[in-house]
Amino acid sequence: MAHFIVTGNYTNDAMKGMVAHPSDREAAARALVEAAGGKVQAYYMTTGEKDFMMIAKAKDGIDVIASLLVAGASGTVSNLKTVRGFTSAEFTAAQKKAGAIAATYLPANSGVLINET
Secondary structure (H helix, E strand, O other): OEEEEEEEEEOHHHHHHHHHOOOOHHHHHHHHHHHOOOEEEEEEEOOOOOOEEEEEEEOOHHHHHHHHHHHHHOOOEEEEEEEEEOOHHHHHHHHHHHHHHHHHOOOHHHOOOOOOO
């Protein structure tokens, strides 16, 4: 399962709704992500440029993107950003793979001309 880090902002309408009718936004996000086949590992309200940050785990990006499409279409969130997160073990595996294939790469600054026919 892959990890995805999602950040975003609440719209003015969403904030009006939260003031008038306080609700657990983590529970709402969790239900939406789970309906798409993923799992929320963490959900935080944040200060600064973004209003919330969520770490979700899913089989692939399609599950997370589907839930974000629903949230975005609701008009209550904006500026959604999603990045793929990698555990230390996953990144170590990527480093090992890079080391194994590094000799096959010819950098653009190598001075070697490649005959493309």
